[in-house]
Amino acid sequence: MFEKILIANRGEIALRVHRACREMGIKTVAVHSTADADAMDVRLADESVCIGPPSSTESYLNIPSIIAAAEVTNSDAIHPGYGFLSENANFVDIVTAHGIKFIGPTADHIRLMGDKIAAKETMIKLGVPCVPGSEGEITTLADAEQVAADIGYPVIIKASAGGGGRGMKVATGPDTISEAFSSARSEANLAFGNDAVYIEKYLSGPRHIEIQILADGKGNVVHLGERDCSLQRRHQKALEESPSPALSDDARVRIGETVSKAIGDMKYEGVGTIEFLYENDEFYFIEMNTRLQVEHPVTEMVTGIDLVQAQINVAAGLPLTLTQKDITFSGHAIECRITAEDPVTFAASPGPVNEFHVPGGLGVRVDSGLYAGYMVPPYYDSLIAKLIVHADSREECLLRLNRALEEFVVSGIKTTLPLHQELLQNEEFQKGDYNIHWLEKFIENR
Numbered sequence: 260m261f262e263k264i265l266i267a268n269r270g271e272i273a274l275r276v277h278r279a280c281r282e283m284g285i286k287t288v289a290v291h292s293t294a295d296a297d298a299m300d301v302r303l304a305d306e307s308v309c310i311g312p313p314s315s316t317e318s319y320l321n322i323p324s325i326i327a328a329a330e331v332t333n334s335d336a337i338h339p340g341y342g343f344l345s346e347n348a349n350f351v352d353i354v355t356a357h358g359i360k361f362i363g364p365t366a367d368h369i370r371l372m373g374d375k376i377a378a379k380e381t382m383i384k385l386g387v388p389c390v391p392g393s394e395g396e397i398t399t400l401a402d403a404e405q406v407a408a409d410i411g412y413p414v415i416i417k418a419s420a421g422g423g424g425r426g427m428k429v430a431t432g433p434d435t436i437s438e439a440f441s442s443a444r445s446e447a448n449l450a451f452g453n454d455a456v457y458i459e460k461y462l463s464g465p466r467h468i469e470i471q472i473l474a475d476g477k478g479n480v481v482h483l484g485e486r487d488c489s490l491q492r493r494h495q496k497a498l499e500e501s502p503s504p505a506l507s508d509d510a511r512v513r514i515g516e517t518v519s520k521a522i523g524d525m526k527y528e529g530v531g532t533i534e535f536l537y538e539n540d541e542f543y544f545i546e547m548n549t550r551l552q553v554e555h556p557v558t559e560m561v562t563g564i565d566l567v568q569a570q571i572n573v574a575a576g577l578p579l580t581l582t583q584k585d586i587t588f589s590g591h592a593i594e595c596r597i598t599a600e601d602p603v604t605f606a607a608s609p610g611p612v613n614e615f616h617v618p619g620g621l622g623v624r625v626d627s628g629l630y631a632g633y634m635v636p637p638y639y640d641s642l643i644a645k646l647i648v649h650a651d652s653r654e655e656c657l658l659r660l661n662r663a664l665e666e667f668v669v670s671g672i673k674t675t676l677p678l679h680q681e682l683l684q685n686e687e688f689q690k691g692d693y694n695i696h697w698l699e700k701f702i703e704n705r
């Protein structure tokens with residue numbers, strides 16, 4: 260087992276990884292920008308190293324600084340968290356070349372899945388159903404028009420290097436394809452330095468259902484069920500739950516088996532998420548994330564499996580001893596993403612936190628690096644806390660979530676806590692009757 264792990268991230272996920280290491284008796288190294296010197300994960304880690312100024316490019320994305328920090332602290336592995344360098348295959352190559360273990364899949368698997376066109380081609384070969392669309396990259400408007408006419412409007416033009424909902428444009432008919440095609444390409448070029456795009460049928464009202472997998476690189480794989488992440492604003496998830504209110508046991512078994520087989524055939528190592536759109540009882544693969552996800556606690560609550568510890572174990576070379584039969588699902592879990600944003604306008608709201616009181620009690624978990632007196636810096640992602648609630652049934656989970664939200668106090672900055680409270684009062688949400696477009700309409704009409 261590793262003796263010391265460097266955590267190449269910040270915020271709640273850095274703390275989450277620290278907690279897993281602590282329980283495994285592994286020492287931790289926190290790396291931080293000058294803006295994060297007072298962060299909770301930095302305070303709790305065994306050692307900390309400042310890796311640069313506030314700007315992410317000069318700190319959390321600064322590969323030479325991170326490698327230097329790992330070398331001076333004698334760390335034997337690096338956990339990348341999510342975001343930042345977690346899906347950067349070149350970083351994995353550099354880490355590996357320095358004799359340090361990257362906690363995650365191989366650089367080749369990250370590269371393959373990071374290229375969404377190649378990822379789709381791979382999944383088709385492995386027997387995973389995909390959204391109908393172009394075969395590979397589309398480079399000319401004429402081709403875009405032809406493909407769109409063949410699959411039928413509406414279509415969505417997506418960046419092959421895409422992520423975070425950027426570089427995606429919908430064309431509703433032949434009159435909008437030209438604008439959608441050129442704006443998707445320029446947005447992709449600006450955001451990712453790569454203007455390759457492809458086309459998919461734009462599904463009218465699917466749910467976003469994703470399957471969590473855990474694999475050891477030796478062909479052993481288990482799936483840990485699904486998360487329903489349909490509640491999104493601007494293609495970004497706001498609330499996630501497991502099990503999905505819309506999935507039958509049969510559908511879960513069917514997609515779980517398909518995914519496990521594909522991941523085993525790939526000899527994938529680590530945790531990963533296979534994302535699907537789900538409509539009329541059909542699954543359509545959209546992408547694979549080769550890292551731990553923000554919403555992983557939802558799965559931990561219903562399976563009782565610590566995904567970060569599992570990830571560290573397989574990275575250390577331990578074979579997966581769990582088999583699919585060992586995985587049991589119990590009760591219902593919901594996660595609310597709390598961000599430092601105005602709950603009405605969504606304007607960023609960084610600044611000093613005056614009061615911070617988290618809810619507690621049975622089945623309530625809060626993953627957050629905040630504390631009273633903490634200063635939310637303006638430089639990074641606005642996620643400040645995840646409230647995760649678990650109960651025997653969805654009904655009980657909603658009641659528990661409601662009371663937990665009532666107890667949660669954050670003052671000094673604006674947060675999206677009131678949005679989640681409003682959402683819980685909505686009857687359609689209570690019934691689980693929503694798709695990927697639902698939250699935007701809810702926000703528009705409230």
Ligand code: ADP
Pocket residue numbers: 390415421422423424425459460461462463467491494534536545546695
């Ligand atoms: P990113 O990597 O930027 O997050 P994804 O491919 O995962 O992009 O898609 C993000 C979200 O965009 C999905 O959860 C869904 O809401 C929407 N989306 C993507 N592809 C389609 C599609 N073909 N039809 C309808 N909605 C889509």
